[in-house]
Amino acid sequence: MYQTHFGLKELPFTITPDTSFFFAHASHQEALNTLLVAIRSGEGFMKVIGEVGTGKTLLCRKFLSALDHNDYVTAYIPNPYLQPMTLLCAIADELGIQYPQHINQHQLLKLLTKYLIETYSKGKRVVLCMDEAQAIPAVTLESLRLLTNLETERRKLLQVVLFGQPELDDRLDRPSIRQLKQRISFSCVLMPFNLSEVEFYLSHRLGVAGYRGPRLFAHDAVKRMYKASRGIPRLVNVLAHKSMLAAFGEGAHRIKEKHVRLAVADTESTRNASSIGARVLRYIASLVATLMITAGVLIWGRWM
Secondary structure, three states, rough: HHHHOOOOOOOOOOOOOOHHHOOOOOHHHHHHHHHHHHHHOOOEEEEEEEEEOOOOOHHHHHHHHHHOOOOOEEEEEEEOOOHHHHHHHHHHHHHHOOOOOOOHHHHHHHHHHHHHHHHOOOOOOOEEEOOEEEEOOOOHHHHHHHOOOOOOOOOOOOEEEEEOOHHHHHOOOOOOHHHHHHHHEEEEOOOOOOHEEEEEEEHHHHHOOOOOOOOOOHHHHHHHHHHOOOOOOHHHHHHHHHHHHHHHHHHOOEEEEHHHHHHHHOOOOOOOHHHHHHHHHHHHHHHHHHHHHHHHHHHHHOOO
């Protein structure tokens, strides 16, 4: 790969959620701070909403790593598209709770309840993070709500953070889930980067990966990348990686706009967005030309 060519210790733009590359973008840092405050104050349900590729999973892992494991026991469910009993089993597995093979839901709930009470008596709190929460079936969401009913006079014994796409809000607007929605005390939204934030983001990840040279991405290259990615971190990573491959392939030590254009052409999700924008611009240009011709004909007719 291009690590030696650019003087890097590791690849800077992988799409795996590595917390060492966490970028303190305004909405991400605000969400992280909000979650930490909410957890420490004993809130039951919290919610983080973000479009595909805006860094929800990375934020989730950063949040979990920021919790002191002397005070918290954590569980992480990456794929919650599960029926109630299966979800309860997944939570029990994450918490290390032993249970018989042929256990029913009532018995499993009793085991979970016992675990939560015992953990609280030891001065610890249990935090459950659920990624891709927009996929949770309605009946499972209700089961999760019932599980969080257990509480002391001051705080919940199980605290839940839901990380999901905007579709999660649509799910929570359903009348059948209104009780859960009322229990969500804090809600955060992750936003895409603007142009200057894309520049800082690129520099940040390069620095973490060990780059110590002069500016690597030319300004026009960053502008092209921002336009194609719409400021979505995952797409920025994909385009930056491919741009560096393109520059490495021709022996260049600076990423130019032409390298980003090659990366965009090789990335379907950004190429489609660019082609849609181009079609819109062509349509507008055609419409303006038609109006100008029509106006010209009318003026010519009056002059004649």
